Amino acid sequence: MALAHLKSFWRCVYILFLEGMLRRTENGERLGVFSKRAWGSNLMFAGITGSLIAFFWFAQRTHFELNAIATTSEVLKVSRHLTRNRKTVYELTLRWIDQNEQVHETVPRVKASYYNVPVGTELDIKYDPNDPTDVRVETQEGPWYLPRLTLLGSFMTFLMGWAMRGRPQS
Secondary structure, eight states: OHHHHHHHHHHHHIIIIIHHHHOBOTTSOBOOTTSHHHHHHHHHHHHHHHHHHHHHHHHHHHHHHHHOEEEEEEEEEEEEEEOTTSOEEEEEEEEEEOTTSOEEEEOOSOOBGGGOOOTTOEEEEEEETTEEEEEEEOOSSOTTHHHHHHHHHHHHHHHHHHHHHOOOOO
């Protein structure tokens, strides 16, 4: 059963993407990797891959948002770091109290340029009650900004590839 599904999936991938690179012209010449049809197929593949990443990101974020508990935290320390391209990002150390009245000091996983806030500032956070180290600072863009942007970019990449690839002749 699983082998039949895998075979049909591979057939779909072959028709959608590889056909554009493997088709031959009327005189028997191969189109090749650098043809317009091949580039279109590659863009379609990149669009589908990006969409899958965005959907998994949405699923992970939805799982977090459904289980997360909102609270406020106090900034204890702001550490300044430089990225490889010499941009400044800040890492926060936060103190917050969970639903069981336990005090936690946590460093969120994300460093950002907009975390340059004074020590003592209160920030809204969400945390996973099953994993108190998973703390996320609320931002103005909201939790769906980057997954939405990724999905939109992937969709546009797929459409550009589809338009570029054209319709293969039988």
